[in-house]
Amino acid sequence: MAFNSVTHVLFDMDGLILNTEELYTEAFQNIVSRYGKNYTFELKLKLMGLQSLETAKMIVSELELPMTIEEFMEESNKQFKLLFPEAQLMPGAKRLIEHFHQNNVPIGLATSSSKDSYDLKVTKHHLQLFDLFPYKTFGSSDPEVKNGKPHPDIFLVSAKKFPGNPKPEQCLVFEDAVNGVTAAKAAGMQVVMVPDPRVPKELTNDATLVINSLLDFKPELFGLPPFKF
Known part of the structure; x- marks a missing residue:
């Protein structure tokens, strides 16, 4: 070519x-598993590259989570502080x-x-x-x-x-x-x-x-x- x-x-x-895409998966799964949900690779494919707010909106919507977008972002940030430094x-x-x-x-x-x-x-x-x-x-x-x-x-x-x-x-x-x-x-x-x-x-x-x-x-x-x- x-x-x-x-x-x-x-x-x-x-x-x-x-390798932060792996860490995003771990963070989001930690949150959604509280509600018996799975953060699948199919969903991840749609999200990769999106901005933070768009990501939160899509996960809450697609997985029908009983939480607001703001709550999801707050929980995500707690996970990120634990995972991202490594x-x-x-x-x-x-x-x-x-x-x-x-x-x-x-x-x-x-x-x-x-x-x-x-x-x-x-x-x-x-x-x-x-x-x-x-x-x-x-x-x-x-x-x-x-x-x-x-x-x-x-x-x-x-x-x-x-x-x-x-x-x-x-x-x-x-x-x-x-x-x-x-x-x-x-x-x-x-x-x-x-x-x-x-x-x-x-x-x-x-x-x-x-x-x-x-x-x-x-x-x-x-x-x-x-x-x-």
Whole structure:
């Protein structure tokens, strides 16, 4: 396959750089099991990449939980404070981010998480790595991001933070979620998808490139500096 060369790169965070999608599943299951419900992977697929409020609304509605959206969010935050500080890096994430940084490729973080949620996930173990991102956009707390994924807002807002205002086609997005891929494509950007292996193959068709792990990514495919080893 032929891909178009890019100059700038945007990263999603949850499930791509950090294993936090597993932690979200644990947190939500801990809450819904009190009411005899299951947080299924089918439901998770619909939610991955959404902003916090949209996620809470959908879980309460789909599982018919006897609690308000505000109560669900409050309970979620209690779970997150326990689980998120121990988030681990996904395979290849550190290597790829450091590679782009060392080769002066402009990189930005485009996460649906709020700033508070980001701090919980990153501060204890991963601050040094995430400090390599000079530009960060937090979808759930940035007023410029009017609509969450699958809308393109977060990627368009993130790209505007780069000096020189690159065009969408100059930006490459890394994503793990179907909603994120849809958002990147809607923004006019190419997108590399690293899906959960349980995601049905037909739901990955919109991605420019699908790989099993960030360890499998070859930067030169998109005109970026190759690994030297």
